[in-house]
Amino acid sequence: MPASARETSIKECNQAAGRTTDGNQFLTFNLGEECYGVDILRVREIKGYSAVTKIPNTPAHIKGVLNLRGTIVPIVELRTKFGMPTVEYTAFTVIILVVVRDKVIGLVVDSVSDVLNIDKKDIQPPPQFGANVDVSFMSGIGKSGEKLVALLNMEHLLVDGDMSESSVPTGEA
Amino acid sequence: MSNDFAQFQDAFFEEAAEHLAAVEEGLLQLEQHPNDLDLLNKIFRSAHSIKGTAGMFGFAAVAQFTHKMETLLDLLRNGQKAGSPAVTDLLLKSTDCLKTLIESAQTGSGIDEETVQRLTADLAGASASDAQPAAAPAQPSRADRTYTITWTPPDWLFQRGLDPLQIMKELNDLGRLAKVVLNTSRLPDLSDLDPERCYLSWEILLTTGKDRKVVEAVFEFVREDSVLSIEECETSSVKPISHSDVSVSRDTNDEQCVEDGEPTPLGEILVESGALSRDTLDKALAQQKRVGEILVEQKVVTPQQVELALQKQRQQETAVQAKKSDATSIRVDTDKIDKLINLVGELVITQSMLSDLGSRFEMRQLPVLLERMAQLERNTREIQERVMGIRMLPIGTAFNRFPRLVRDLSAKAGKKIQLVLSGEETELDKTVIESINDPLTHLVRNSADHGLELPEERLDNNKPEIGTIRLNACHEGGSICITVEDDGRGLNREKIIAKAVKQGLIAEHEKLSDDQIWALIFKPGFSTAEKVTDISGRGVGMDVVKRNIESLGGTVSIKTTTGQGTTFTLKLPLTLAIIEGMTVRVGKETYIVPLLSILESIQPKQGSVKTVVGRGELINVRGSYLPVIRLHEVFALQPEHTEPTKGILLILETEGERVAIMVDEILGQQQVVIKSMEQNFRKVEGIAGATILGNGTVGLILDVRGLLEIAQREEAVAV
Numbered sequence: 001m002p003a004s005a006r007e008t009s010i011k012e013c014n015q016a017a018g019r020t021t022d023g024n025q026f027l028t029f030n031l032g033e034e035c036y037g038v039d040i041l042r043v044r045e046i047k048g049y050s051a052v053t054k055i056p057n058t059p060a061h062i063k064g065v066l067n068l069r070g071t072i073v074p075i076v077e078l079r080t081k082f083g084m085p086t087v088e089y090t091a092f093t094v095i096i097l098v099v100v101r102d103k104v105i106g107l108v109v110d111s112v113s114d115v116l117n118i119d120k121k122d123i124q125p126p127p128q129f130g131a132n133v134d135v136s137f138m139s140g141i142g143k144s145g146e147k148l149v150a151l152l153n154m155e156h157l158l159v160d161g162d163m164s165e166s167s168v169p170t171g172e173a
Numbered sequence: 174m175s176n177d178f179a180q181f182q183d184a185f186f187e188e189a190a191e192h193l194a195a196v197e198e199g200l201l202q203l204e205q206h207p208n209d210l211d212l213l214n215k216i217f218r219s220a221h222s223i224k225g226t227a228g229m230f231g232f233a234a235v236a237q238f239t240h241k242m243e244t245l246l247d248l249l250r251n252g253q254k255a256g257s258p259a260v261t262d263l264l265l266k267s268t269d270c271l272k273t274l275i276e277s278a279q280t281g282s283g284i285d286e287e288t289v290q291r292l293t294a295d296l297a298g299a300s301a302s303d304a305q306p307a308a309a310p311a312q313p314s315r316a317d318r319t320y321t322i323t324w325t326p327p328d329w330l331f332q333r334g335l336d337p338l339q340i341m342k343e344l345n346d347l348g349r350l351a352k353v354v355l356n357t358s359r360l361p362d363l364s365d366l367d368p369e370r371c372y373l374s375w376e377i378l379l380t381t382g383k384d385r386k387v388v389e390a391v392f393e394f395v396r397e398d399s400v401l402s403i404e405e406c407e408t409s410s411v412k413p414i415s416h417s418d419v420s421v422s423r424d425t426n427d428e429q430c431v432e433d434g435e436p437t438p439l440g441e442i443l444v445e446s447g448a449l450s451r452d453t454l455d456k457a458l459a460q461q462k463r464v465g466e467i468l469v470e471q472k473v474v475t476p477q478q479v480e481l482a483l484q485k486q487r488q489q490e491t492a493v494q495a496k497k498s499d500a501t502s503i504r505v506d507t508d509k510i511d512k513l514i515n516l517v518g519e520l521v522i523t524q525s526m527l528s529d530l531g532s533r534f535e536m537r538q539l540p541v542l543l544e545r546m547a548q549l550e551r552n553t554r555e556i557q558e559r560v561m562g563i564r565m566l567p568i569g570t571a572f573n574r575f576p577r578l579v580r581d582l583s584a585k586a587g588k589k590i591q592l593v594l595s596g597e598e599t600e601l602d603k604t605v606i607e608s609i610n611d612p613l614t615h616l617v618r619n620s621a622d623h624g625l626e627l628p629e630e631r632l633d634n635n636k637p638e639i640g641t642i643r644l645n646a647c648h649e650g651g652s653i654c655i656t657v658e659d660d661g662r663g664l665n666r667e668k669i670i671a672k673a674v675k676q677g678l679i680a681e682h683e684k685l686s687d688d689q690i691w692a693l694i695f696k697p698g699f700s701t702a703e704k705v706t707d708i709s710g711r712g713v714g715m716d717v718v719k720r721n722i723e724s725l726g727g728t729v730s731i732k733t734t735t736g737q738g739t740t741f742t743l744k745l746p747l748t749l750a751i752i753e754g755m756t757v758r759v760g761k762e763t764y765i766v767p768l769l770s771i772l773e774s775i776q777p778k779q780g781s782v783k784t785v786v787g788r789g790e791l792i793n794v795r796g797s798y799l800p801v802i803r804l805h806e807v808f809a810l811q812p813e814h815t816e817p818t819k820g821i822l823l824i825l826e827t828e829g830e831r832v833a834i835m836v837d838e839i840l841g842q843q844q845v846v847i848k849s850m851e852q853n854f855r856k857v858e859g860i861a862g863a864t865i866l867g868n869g870t871v872g873l874i875l876d877v878r879g880l881l882e883i884a885q886r887e888e889a890v891a892v
Contacts, residue, residue: 053870056807065850065873
């Protein structure tokens, strides 16, 4: 079967199931009651939480590093990053491994929920809350039925201070 | 066709680089021994290989340029041109140019057309002037002519008791035999061979002042029934022929010819095999038909002869390709591999013993189990060492570029410099070798430019006119020690201090130890050279050297005596991948300290740790006070002990500075495989890298230098 024909049939299938193939797919996860989404193409894998090794003198949200089949992967505690209170880890606590600027990074989240198709028209720009709520790491607000999904901009989520040396205080500081 | 070769292209570039290095090395040696024919041949072969393969892969620019070089080399080799520094210089420059040409073929980067043109013209000029040959006894005089003699003697040559060797000797008496090629293509199988028949033929290139008739007279007795052609050619027109000389003179040996890398064209093979003369070939080529067909048509050669020649060509082509694909691999001593295979055999035996034991294990066999586990550990460790050994290369590969560098530097700076290399056979990891190239180059440049004085100044100071730079490598414990030593003026203490004060690096009357002063030259932007030269003096360099060496986990130290010279010592780990480490614990965290930096570990007595200004802690270790760094403070951890007497102090050394680091407990010693933190994260101050511990979690490797810097900074903030 020619490729175009196959694509059409997949599309039909999806439409029959109430899904659309337009727009982007997002992996959604929960932090408390809130729902967040990351671009599915960035997600490398999802794994259960396992103990990490702390890295000294790093921001609090850098939880530590993990051995991922021989490579060292930094783990970011999203709750701390967003200034939310930390919670006990449960069986649902997982690490989502995402690729940002060719680096693999793990995000600790309360639980993963779903893969959602969100149409471009259902995505609105991030709201402006003023100075006290930082939304620079959000790329937009997605609507999926009644659900509100805060879509994360990974490039901005991990700013230079986290991933590069530039913000390390120097002697003159 | 080029598509078929695409997969071999990498091999070509790799090999071309090797050949280039060989050419360069050869040329440098040639300066010392201008008459070494072996050397010239070696250079020529390498150049020829580059030309051949470049042509095959369609890098016309490379092939053409190499061809020009080759022409000049060939003249040198044949003695038609005498070697001179100017010629060597030209050839070296051409080698550089060729290097850029090859690079541009590889990366598609731009080339300096002007330089290529100029050098091409220079090469052509140098080759053309060979018409006035150098004055050597064997050289032909101006009136000399060159004859190409193709001689196929009659079958009955031996039956009449005539010796071809005699004829060669006579020819030699007439002038100079530039080339004698024996052609054995008519030789039948041994079973069909009639020992009294002559199947041989010759192609002879004779340079002589004698008349054609005199040459013909030599063949007087064999003239009858012989196929003899004597063609006179202009000396200048000899060139194209003599350039093909390499493949020709070694034609009798197929493998050697193939080593040249260029399949000989069909026509050439036929000419060499004596089946036809070059003239006939040229005519045939001019007709733009397949050479073989035309020749058969003209009944110059038989179809069998063509078939034979075609076969030969095919053989060469396949052999060349086979050789190319080999070149992509690393060269490892078979010795090393044999040992590895033995070890793997042992490992397999140990493994089967263990599984045998495991299948019917009883508690009373525990000692046996432990013993075999120990054996397994021994095997694994040894295999690990041997496998790492495969990556080990002699450091000579890094040293080889320096003779050229020093030669150029001495010419530029007007100094007389002699370079002495030693310890080239010292082995270290390939990646380390690659990454010390730049630092070493900086150091050698530095010695040549700043260290060594001008010849007059040296003579005034009662020193030999020729300055010496020594490069030495040796093993020292688990690390490798490379020294760059010069016998120049040494570092100038006052100058460095003055400059450092000017740049605000130190206060004017600060008391500094010699080592601290010498360390200043590693600061970025620091240079005491009065004027910036082409070679160095811009003040970038030494800091780069230090940074590069430290990023390899090594150290740089300086020893200098005014007026006597300076020695830079680089200490590097043998390999970057694995280090011997001590695992230590602070609170719940485990860290690894590189064993190389640990001098000793002590448990301090009550009251041996003193404080100054209420904060800075010092400990007296055998008479000297060392600063104490509490790891838990630097890393903000929750320790088990806060009292130094309860914990353990590790005395560490880095770049000549000693420091005591306080930890809770020493857990043990183990080899750790270094993993990069930067791959997915970033560099963390005080952490050199990470590793996977026995339980699968990540352990962090301490960077002693970094710890010291953090501690010093915190103290500065506190004060």
